[in-house]
Amino acid sequence: MKIAVCFKIIADYDRLSGKDWEWDECRFVDMSFVRRVFNCFDESALETVLKLSRQLENVSDTVELTALTVDDEQGDLFLKHLMAVGYDHAVRICCNNRLDLRFNPLVISHLISRYIKQEGQKLVVLGMQGGEGDNGQTGFLVAEQLGWPCIREVIDVVRAESPDCLKVFSRIDGAILKQTIKLPMVLIMGHSLNSPYLRVPTLRQKLNAKKKQLTIVSNIELGLDNDALLNKDKTLMDLYGQKPGKSCVFLEGKTAQEQAQRLYDQYLKERLS
Amino acid sequence: MKAALVLSFDTTSLQQQVHEINLMLNNISTGFSSVELWLFYKDRKPEFFPEISCPLSDIKLIKVDNAHSPESYLQLLVHLMGQYPIDLLMFSSDGSGEELATRLAYRLNGSSCLKVEDCSLTSAKLEIIKPVYGNNLTARFVLESSPYCLSVAKQPCSPVKMTQMEFLKMETITLDQTQPWWVKETLTILDPPKTGLSDADLVLVVGQGAKNKETVDILKGIANTIGAQFGASRPVVMNAWADMNRLIGASGLIISPKLCIAAGVSGTGVFSVGIKSSGFIVAINIDSKARIFQIADVGIVGDVQAVLSELEKVILVEKDKKDSSHGFIEDRTQ
Numbered sequence: 332m333k334i335a336v337c338f339k340i341i342a343d344y345d346r347l348s349g350k351d352w353e354w355d356e357c358r359f360v361d362m363s364f365v366r367r368v369f370n371c372f373d374e375s376a377l378e379t380v381l382k383l384s385r386q387l388e389n390v391s392d393t394v395e396l397t398a399l400t401v402d403d404e405q406g407d408l409f410l411k412h413l414m415a416v417g418y419d420h421a422v423r424i425c426c427n428n429r430l431d432l433r434f435n436p437l438v439i440s441h442l443i444s445r446y447i448k449q450e451g452q453k454l455v456v457l458g459m460q461g462g463e464g465d466n467g468q469t470g471f472l473v474a475e476q477l478g479w480p481c482i483r484e485v486i487d488v489v490r491a492e493s494p495d496c497l498k499v500f501s502r503i504d505g506a507i508l509k510q511t512i513k514l515p516m517v518l519i520m521g522h523s524l525n526s527p528y529l530r531v532p533t534l535r536q537k538l539n540a541k542k543k544q545l546t547i548v549s550n551i552e553l554g555l556d557n558d559a560l561l562n563k564d565k566t567l568m569d570l571y572g573q574k575p576g577k578s579c580v581f582l583e584g585k586t587a588q589e590q591a592q593r594l595y596d597q598y599l600k601e602r603l604s
Numbered sequence: 605m606k607a608a609l610v611l612s613f614d615t616t617s618l619q620q621q622v623h624e625i626n627l628m629l630n631n632i633s634t635g636f637s638s639v640e641l642w643l644f645y646k647d648r649k650p651e652f653f654p655e656i657s658c659p660l661s662d663i664k665l666i667k668v669d670n671a672h673s674p675e676s677y678l679q680l681l682v683h684l685m686g687q688y689p690i691d692l693l694m695f696s697s698d699g700s701g702e703e704l705a706t707r708l709a710y711r712l713n714g715s716s717c718l719k720v721e722d723c724s725l726t727s728a729k730l731e732i733i734k735p736v737y738g739n740n741l742t743a744r745f746v747l748e749s750s751p752y753c754l755s756v757a758k759q760p761c762s763p764v765k766m767t768q769m770e771f772l773k774m775e776t777i778t779l780d781q782t783q784p785w786w787v788k789e790t791l792t793i794l795d796p797p798k799t800g801l802s803d804a805d806l807v808l809v810v811g812q813g814a815k816n817k818e819t820v821d822i823l824k825g826i827a828n829t830i831g832a833q834f835g836a837s838r839p840v841v842m843n844a845w846a847d848m849n850r851l852i853g854a855s856g857l858i859i860s861p862k863l864c865i866a867a868g869v870s871g872t873g874v875f876s877v878g879i880k881s882s883g884f885i886v887a888i889n890i891d892s893k894a895r896i897f898q899i900a901d902v903g904i905v906g907d908v909q910a911v912l913s914e915l916e917k918v919i920l921v922e923k924d925k926k927d928s929s930h931g932f933i934e935d936r937t938q
């Protein structure tokens with residue numbers, strides 16, 4: 332079975348203080364100095380599929396895993412990492428750098444679905460939010476464009492008895508839904524406790540991956556010219572920073588006991604009564 | 605501009621969802637020529653309705669056969685939009701609302717946007733405000749094509765009341781629905797009952813600064829003794845140190861207790877959005893530069909376990925004092 336996982340590399344916002352947020356006249360926020368990381372939901376998606384592929388291979392299915400991202404060269408390091416942990420193909424769809432794709436999940440999903448149609452994957456797995464736009468829509472739009480069923484907030488996926496089905500666990504309004512679904516399908520990962528983090532490659536795996544080739548595909552090769560990548564859905568008018576923070580009063584004290592006593596006497600006593 | 609609010613009667617959070625939609629309606633409803641409520645139901649036709657903050661022109665009760673299948677809702681919505689075109693559809697803040705808003709707009713060549721905090725009409729175009737860059741910035745967009753399908757942003761818990769509406773125009777819509785052929789088998793496993801965290805007055809939220817499950821368990825105990833509900837940041841939940849229904853933040857619960865103690869959390873945008881409307885925030889962090897202090901009223905630079913254990917002792921001593929003085933007064937009156 333051919334499976335694709337679509338992922339996004341994002342700037343690690345955890346590293347930024349509240350004051351680091353500035354943008355230019357085109358409303359671009361310079362993130363070049365910030366460490367980049369896998370979006371956490373995508374990381375779960377990538378690990379979940381590695382586990383699923385083991386199960387499928389155990390019953391003699393041949394499984395072909397593709398990791399796919401729409402990014403510039405900065406994505407290559409992460410693609411190599413994915414080849415090291417077991418992805419057979421690492422694909423980067425590259426577009427003209429001057430195009431603003433931050434708030435354009437429609438175009439991202441066009442690029443992804445074109446690639447999937449071309450390569451014939453039967454299962455597409457994505458994360459559910461994150462990144463600059465925090466659009467949260469790419470997975471749904473990929474499903475629409477492929478005309479496939481879509482399950483959101485997936486927490487796990489395992490092999491089913493029938494080879495053309497998968498068992499999918501997802502969260503839905505105060506319950507967990509366990510469904511046996513016929514392929515093809517799009518799965519959108521939520522918080523997965525079974526696969527919260529991506530595995531770490533061994534040194535040997537890393538060295539082997541170095542020799543492997545990444546696949547770089549341009550939007551033109553996918554039949555979408557630069558004009559087709561413009562955002563015709565919404566126009567960004569302005570960005571706003573956070574409102575100024577509160578002026579936090581720091582409680583001094585030589586020991587934790589002193590600090591706790593002050594906190595209680597000055598602030599909590601009346602609030603807790 | 606005609607608007608419709610699209611909701612599902614059988615969802616457990618209907619009253620909260622309506623509160624979130626009401627907040628948006630308060631700012632924009634004067635721009636609408638009409639506002640309808642499109643309410644899906646599964647088995648029993650609704651007799652009570654959530655209180656909506658603007659006058660409704662119509663209620664459509666729509667029977668859905670397969671409540672777990674987004675495709676069923678989408679087919680019904682596409683059909684309804686063919687019969688009764690609407691310019692702006694507002695959906696709930698949950699995953700279902702987000703999915704329907706996105707996919708419906710795609711099918712109808714409209715524009716969609718999720719987590720919308722505010723919207724307004726300017727020269728016949730819809731402008732919306734939503735968080736971007738992991739809740740560190742907010743963006744204003746103009747949406748280009750109608751129908752506009754929006755899912756609203758999550759807000760702190762404040763469920764509206766249900767009322768028996770004396771309503772003139774109410775129609776029931778039942779249509780043939782194709783069953784999703786791709787679903788072979790379905791089983792629903794119910795989650796544990798609600799925790800009471802979303803509407804608690806006192807909450808202790810613990811982050812990765814707690815370092816391990818043992819410490820988190822001790823902190824849960826402290827929460828219990830001081831009468832606080834326990835919340836957690838994403839890493840704490842993902843490390844299985846706390847249950848998923850304790851997750852606070854953009855992808856968890858948005859809370860606004862009277863008093864929130866945030867201990868060992870760094871305070872990133874996606875976390876802070878979950879507690880920033882609390883009445884009073886106390887932050888405890890070992891790093892005096894941690895971002896959490898920017899949204900805190902009071903801060904303690906110190907170790908989470910040490911400070912909270914001491915605080916627990918202080919509270920217990922004070923409680924004892926109170927109990928014994930209470931006992932003394934009672935004794936005197938005997």
Ligand SMILES: Cc1cc2nc3c(=O)[nH]c(=O)nc-3n(C[C@H](O)[C@H](O)[C@H](O)COP(=O)(O)OP(=O)(O)OC[C@H]3O[C@@H](n4cnc5c(N)ncnc54)[C@H](O)[C@@H]3O)c2cc1C
Pocket residue numbers: 345370371372460461462810811812813814836837838839840851852853854855856867868869870871872874875888889890891894906907908909
């Ligand atoms: C799309 C997306 C959605 C997300 N949604 C959420 C969400 O809803 N909720 C959420 O929480 N996160 C969410 N995250 C993750 C978020 O970005 C942060 O990684 C997370 O909030 C950090 O949690 P933390 O503060 O507990 O851990 P850390 O960032 O590791 O912070 C730990 C803090 O503890 C302090 N500390 C260390 N030791 C001690 C000690 N002994 N005593 C006191 N303090 C100590 C440190 O100084 C530090 O500030 C999301 C991320 C993404 C990409």
